[in-house]
Structures are given as structure tokens and as C-alpha cells.
Amino acid sequence: MSHVLRTARSVYVVGASEYGPVLQHWGDPERWPRIPSTRRASFETAADVAPLEFAAGGTRHTQTAELLVQGPANGVDGALLQLRSMDGDEHALHVSLVDERTGVEVDLHWRTAPDHDVVERWAVVRSTRHEVALPRAFGAGWNMPVGPGARVSELVGTWSREFSPVEVDLPAGQLRLGSRQGITSHEYAPVVALRSRNGETEAYGVALVWSGSWRMQVDAVPFREVVRVSAGVDDETTVIALAPGEEFETPHLLGTWSPSGTAGLARAWHAYQRQVLLRPVGPPPVVYNSWYATGFDVRVDHQLALADVAADLGAEVFVVDDGWFVGRTSDRAGLGDWHVDPEKFPDGLEPLVTGVLERGMRFGLWIEPESVNPDSDLYRAHPDWVYRAGDRPLTTMRNQYVLDLGRPEVKAWAAATLRRLLTRYPITYLKWDMNRAVTDGGRPGDPHSREWSVAHTRAYHRLLDLLRDEFPHVTVEACAGGGGRVDNAVLARCDVVWPSDETGPRDRLAIQHGFLSVYPPSVMSSWVTDEPDRLDTAPTSLEFRFVVAMAGVLGIGADVLAWDAKTRDRARELVARYRELRPVLLGGEVTRHGAPGDPWCAVQYALADRIVALVWARPDAGGVRLRLAGLQPGATYRLHDGRTVTGATLAVSGLDVPFALAPDCDVVVVDRVPADG
Secondary structure: OEEEEEEOOOOEEEEEOEEEEEEEEOOHHHOOOOOOOOOOOOOOHHHHOOEEEEEOOOOOOOOOOOOOEOOOOOOOOOOOEEEEEEEEOOEEEEEEEEEOOOOOEEEEEOOOOOOOOEEEEEEEEOOOOOOOEEEEEEEEEEEEOOOOOEEEHHHHHHHHOOEEEEEEEOOOOOEEEEEEOOOOOOEOOOEEEEEOOOOOOOOOEEEEEEOOOOOEEEEEOOOOOOOEEEEEEOOOOOEEOOOOOEEEEOEEEEEEEEOOHHHHHHHHHHHHHHHHHHOOOOOOOOEEHHHHHHHHOOOHHHHHHHHHHHHHOOOOEEOOOOOOOOOOOOEEOOOOOEEEEEEEEOOOHHHHHHHHHHHHEEEEEEEOOOEEEEEOOHHOHHHHHHHOOOOOOOOOOOEEEOOOOOOHHHHHHHHHHHHHHHHHEEEEEEEEEEOEEEEEOOOOOOOOOOHHHHHHHHHHHEEEHHHHHOOOOEEEEEEEEEEEOOOHHHHHOOOOEEEOOOOHHHHHHHHHHOOOOOOOHHHHEEEOOOOOOOOOOOOOOOHHHHHHHOOOEEEEEEOOOOOOHHHHHHHHHHHHHHHHHHHHHHHOOEEEEOOOOEEEEEEEEEEOOOOEEEEEOOOOOOOOOOOOOOOHHHOEOEEEEEOOEHHHHHHHEEEEEOOOOOOOEEEEEEEOOOOOO
């Protein structure tokens, strides 16, 4: 029996076996089947070699399993899962598995749609008879016919160097990546791409929809033609406890296929995120954020002076960052006391809010609801609200602790804080930050103590859902010390994300290059600042900084009061240019040309009849000839200099970049001429 799930351009075919569903084909509808059969050796069981879509230890014996079960004290670990039912249609599949001996049941789910190429999967595990522990509860096993071995693409980093693309040649063995930080982390993005090691262009991608501690594993069994990827909550620090009648729904996973390599995967991810995850509202606004201009020294007159310039430049929202709340003169105090500081705002926040609104901008605020300083009224009143490991001394990072958001009373406090601020003041932009990892996670005495990361993450998601449901007019920006919490679960609940605290233009360009390989430009918040580069220190123009920021959601974070009139005039022109091109830059299909380390690189955006290319060059680049993607050979295109040329000719000759904007960057616009024009 075979069940065919259809996407826009692919099929995902699942068959039945004694031990559960097996993958028969994933990819081109004309090349089915692709999953080869594997000959079993005497040291393996049938379940160990089958391309099972989900496996438990005890069903499989010598190979990796997505589910590990520890039974009651007098029981035997593991679960022998067997197929109970399998039903669905061309866009949904539900499979029920059961271990009759232990009463462990697993419901597997698949979901697709006709307008994108992503397959969504997850599992629900329940215990019907005994208390059981799940040291591992991943959501799915993905079988990819790219072996033996695979070429694995990852996005790795650290603070200020997020989303660096790397490739790993994995001829055999296991590659594990993840986070133990309680957040997605700066070190690894929860997504991988796999290709054959023989140079074939066909590629597969898997992403985890989760914002807490997580684990992903690529398993290339020697000489096997199928490479397996599985993922879920971190299996080093998390143990799920199930009492009889309780169940656990795993984080969802997303998988996609492209015949066009990793560039095709990027387009597939962007299409899915735009169609399914991102809410259909207007484009994110041009932001001015006052942090770099003020730090913690927040004063009404200074903020309004900045707002005067920001409004003149074309900013659409003015965001007051850290330093507005009581006792906040440094990062050592005040965090958790989310009340307007009466010393900085003797007349309350209203004069500043009113002044911003009168200047034609929206008003925004920064907040970090998950953390607390030891020197705060909140911590003095509720020292038991922070994570602690028994009587072990608390670990302080960045002069702060982390609140146990999984506690109902802490989540209720955070919800009340958000409601109070957003109800009292006309705030329509909220920047949610999280500036440290979770340490000492747990809740001593609680049977679910080792699920702290799951509880924290789900509470975080529910609070974001609260913002969407009760304050839909508020634009929410997700931040975690930069790009420490960027994933598809966040994209489903926030409007923009802050990819990195690094705003030096060449370093930021490298970060954005990796970011755009998985996530769309319409969520990529990027600021023009005066900050220097840390790594790539080649000089750049003001225009270079702006064009880097124009690659996503443009913002300005510089001390604009220090800019002279000439700089402000140029900035005003560039903001206007961005706002004119914004529909294409945020909604167009993205093609990356080259990489930031090359003599030149570009990002191309194509939407309807317009192509916009942002180009950056090094001083020694020489002439740059750009070959645009997606041209229609028979169509006529109007170039930046007014000339017209056919798509066929332009594809062969390429486009000479004039660098009319600045010697090191340019914005090139190519329009398709209507057939009757």
C-alpha cells in the first residue's frame, strides 16, 4: 500500500510495513521510486535497514531511533511499535503505531499543500498504562536518497558572526548539532541541506520549528544510499515524563526538495514562509532605534531631537531601546521592573510618545521579559522565580538571571506586563530581546523538571500568540542578543527578526548572505549605523551601509544628530529609494550572486515585471558584469540607462553595473516592457 502526498512540484510517497510507515519516494513525480532497497546483513534486523519514517529503540536495534522509552522500574526499556492504522488524502496523512505490551502509542502526522513544496511532520507520543520517561522524543526521520554519505550544508556562528555557511563532506558517520541554551542559539541554525557527494544538483532540506534547546542529527550509515536526518528537543538535557494518560507533541519539522540545489531550497523555504508563516499585513516599517545614540542615557529632550531627524529622513517608527524603565542606568539593575523611570520621565512616557506621534511616526519600545537583574524589585520580591539547581550558587551572565517562564505564575506576570504596557501607551512596535543563555534549568521536586526547556519555549510561544491575538496592530521584532533566536517557530509569530548585533557593513553583509539562504528578506531587520567592522575592515561608503541594510527591512540606528547636512540629505534620498523599491526587495524571489568574500557580490530580487539588484564591490573588483536570473528570452527589458534589450540577449551579454550610486555599491533596476508598450 502506498500513500501519495503532493506539493506544488514534488511528491512524498509513504508505504506501509510491519514496523510502521516507510518512505518510498521524495522528489520529482516523474522519477518514482527513488528510495532503493537495502540488503540486510546478519547483524541487522529488517527494521534497522528499512527507511522507516519514525523508529523507536526496541523496534530498531542497531541503528538510530527517533524515540527512546524507559519503562517502569520492573519493565524493559524500548518500544516495539507496530502499525495500527494509516489514512489520509493527498495533502494529509495520519499513521497510528502502538506497542501492545507497554501501552505506548504514537500518532504520526504529515501535512502538505498545493502551493508550496514543504512537507510538515510531527509526532504525538502517549502512555496509556504506565509512567514512562522519554530520553529522546524527536518528531520524524527523514530519509534522503543522496548516499552513500552526503554533502551537508549548515549555518553556524557565534555572537556577531551568526549564519555563516559551511559545508561538511560526510562520507559516513553521524553529524550532530543543536543547542543546550534554552534558546535557538547563535552557534547553529536548526536547518540543514543535503546533496549527493557526486555533484548532483538535487537537494533536500530539513528545518526544525522550535525556539528552545534542540538537537538535529544527520546519520550516514556506511555504504547506505539513504542518509537519515532526525530532530527534536535536545536529548542531552531533556527527558519527557509521561504519566498514564499523558501525551507529548513533538516540535514540528519541515522538509523540502529542490532539483536546483541549495539555491532552489532557499526559494522553496522563502515561498513557504511567506505563504504559510508570515501574516498578510503591510510591509514592516522603516525603523529608527535610538540605542547607539543614547545607550542607557534616555532623556525626553534628546529622544525628541533624534525623532526630529529620524522623521525628516523618512523613518516610519521610532523605537526607544534599553534604558527607559525604573532604575536602569546600566545593565546591572532594573531588569524586570517594567515601569517608566520617574527620574528620566518626570511627566511619564506620554510627552515622548505624543512627540513621536506628532512627528508622523509610530512609537516603539524595547523589552526583555524573560530576564531579571538581582538588583531589581522583581527579584527581591520573587527570588524563587528564577532558574536554580537546588542550593548550587546561581550562575550570573550579563548581570542577570533567567525567569522560569514555565511556571504559571511567571507566565501570568509576563502576560500582565505586556497587556499593561500595550494598553496604557499607543505602542505599535515591540522589540522582544533575550540576552543570555538559560543555565541551571530545572525545577527541583517537579516530576517534569527535566522538561524545563520545553515548558519555557511553549510559554514564550504562547506569549507571542497573545500579542498576535490581542494586539494585532503591534509589529513584533524578535531578538536574542542578535540572532540567537531565529527559527521558523519565531517567524510564525513575529514580523521581523534581528539577525545579529553586528552592524559593521561588510561583516553584516556576510551574515545576511547566510541568513537569506534559509529565511526571507521581509523578516531581516538591518540597520545603518556608524559602527565599525570587526573582521572585514575594508573601507565603505555611506551608500554601501545603506544598500546592505536595504537588502532586508531597512532601519537606522546611528546617532543622526552627529550627521552633517550633506549626510542627512544623502540618507533621505536613500530611504526614499528604499521605500520606492520595498515591495520588490521584501516580496521578490531572491537570487544571490557570488559571496561577500568575492571581489563583488549581489542579491537579486524579482517580482512581477521588475528586477532589482543590490551590488557591492571591493576597491579592486574592476568592471562588474551581472548575469540576472529568471529572464524571459522573448521579453523586452528596459535597463537603468533607458536602453531596451531582449531577455535572450541580456542573459548572454550580462549587465554592466555602472556604480552610479557609489564606487563600492549600486542599486540596479531592470523593468520588463509590456508587450503592447
